[in-house]
Amino acid sequence: MSQTLPPVGAASRLIWPRAQREIAAPDHLAEEVPVALVYNGISHVVMMASPKDLHYFAVGFSLSEGIIENRQEIYGMEVVQVCNGLEVQIELSSRRFMGLKERRRALAGRTGCGVCGVEQLNDIGKPLAPLPFTQTFDLNHLDRALSQLTQFQPVGQLTGCTHAAAWIQPSGELVGGHEDVGRHVALDKLLGHRAEEGESWQSGAVLVSSRASYEMVQKSAMCGVEILFAVSAATTLAVDVAERCNLTLVGFSKPGRATIYTHPQRLY
Numbered sequence: 729m730s731q732t733l734p735p736v737g738a739a740s741r742l743i744w745p746r747a748q749r750e751i752a753a754p755d756h757l758a759e760e761v762p763v764a765l766v767y768n769g770i771s772h773v774v775m776m777a778s779p780k781d782l783h784y785f786a787v788g789f790s791l792s793e794g795i796i797e798n799r800q801e802i803y804g805m806e807v808v809q810v811c812n813g814l815e816v817q818i819e820l821s822s823r824r825f826m827g828l829k830e831r832r833r834a835l836a837g838r839t840g841c842g843v844c845g846v847e848q849l850n851d852i853g854k855p856l857a858p859l860p861f862t863q864t865f866d867l868n869h870l871d872r873a874l875s876q877l878t879q880f881q882p883v884g885q886l887t888g889c890t891h892a893a894a895w896i897q898p899s900g901e902l903v904g905g906h907e908d909v910g911r912h913v914a915l916d917k918l919l920g921h922r923a924e925e926g927e928s929w930q931s932g933a934v935l936v937s938s939r940a941s942y943e944m945v946q947k948s949a950m951c952g953v954e955i956l957f958a959v960s961a962a963t964t965l966a967v968d969v970a971e972r973c974n975l976t977l978v979g980f981s982k983p984g985r986a987t988i989y990t991h992p993q994r995l996y
Contacts, residue, residue: 758889760909762813765789768825771815778883778890778908779814781917782807785908786816788920792947796824799923856949856973863954864994865933869900870957871983873935877959880905881937892937893918895929896957903929911938912947919951933957933976940979942966949973955994957981962989 763777765786772795777785783805790796804819820828873896884890884907893914894905904925906917915936922929933955934948940958942965948956949969955976962970962979967989970977976991988995 756886758883758887758909764810764813764815766815766817767795767820767828768818770829772828774813775910775913777910777913781906781921782814782816784906784917784920784924785913786818786920787923788916788918788947788951790818790920791923792916792919792950794950795828796820856946856969858972859949859952859954859974861954861974861991861994863931863933864996865896865898865955866900867986867995869896869898870981870986872900873902873957874959874981874983876902877905877935877937881907883907890914894935895922895932896935897932902935903932911936911941912943914938915944915947919947919953922951935959935981939963940966940977942969945969945973945975945977949975957986 759779760776761779762774763779763782763785764771764774766772773789775789786805787799787802790802791799796802801821801824802818803821806817808815808817873894877892877894878885880894880902881890881892884892890907890909891911891914892905892907893911894902895918897903904918904921906914906921908914908917915934918934934953935957936944937959938944939960940956940962942963944958945956945966946969953975955978956970957978959981960979962977967977969975970990974991976994977989978986978995979989980987
């Protein structure tokens with residue numbers, strides 16, 4: 729699928745080191761554009777996102793929001809440029825589209841918000857089926873995974889402006905990852921990619937470069953992920969949700985250390 733917009737823009741900047749005169753130099757900026765997900769002709773959500781890997785984003789969002797239960801329920805997809813941004817036009821099965829219309833909500837997303845557009849406070853949390861205990865991970869392999877994470881942030885290395893989400897195999901090898909200006913979108917892209925890969929990406933865990941909010945936990949659990957590593961902290965609600973749905977949540981994932989919040993029995 730062709731990319732309609734470049735993920736990196738250019739701008740000029742003034743660098744003003746202390747005790748020196750300013751120095752004019754070129755700079756790179758991460759693209760952030762409105763992306764609308766349109767299901768069977770009806771716009772459902774607008775997110776601010778990096779304009780790449782949007783087919784993975786659409787699949788991951790659809791799965792993590794419970795719009796579909798499996799990838800086969802999306803019959804077709806096209807990314808088109810519109811006057812103010814991009815649209816991902818998604819063709820759903822009739823059954824799934826009817827379900828979406830019944831619970832459709834007006835949702836306006838932003839890069840840092842997990843509840844934007846939720847109509848009632850009771851809609852914040854989704855009922856999550858308890859996860860099974862089929863996965864394990866050797867923490868001795870975590871350092872290997874962390875050392876590879878920047879490989880999946882080419883825009884971030886230029887701009888310092890993106891989050892990343894990657895899939896870790898039990899060996900500690902990162903087999904795929906995605907970046908975005910929004911941490912939720914980066915995770916959705918990864919979850920969509922995982923759904924496309926099928927069985928080859930079932931064993932392992934998710935690693936995110938950001939903090940772990942409740943929505944990061946919820947999205948992971950909705951897609952059957954049993955272990956989530958976050959480079960930064962977790963929130964109290966994230967820990968509560970992870971505990972209830974049997975997800976192993978690990979924060980402050982750094983070389984040589986990690987903080988295990990929930991269900992440590994998967995780790996050794």
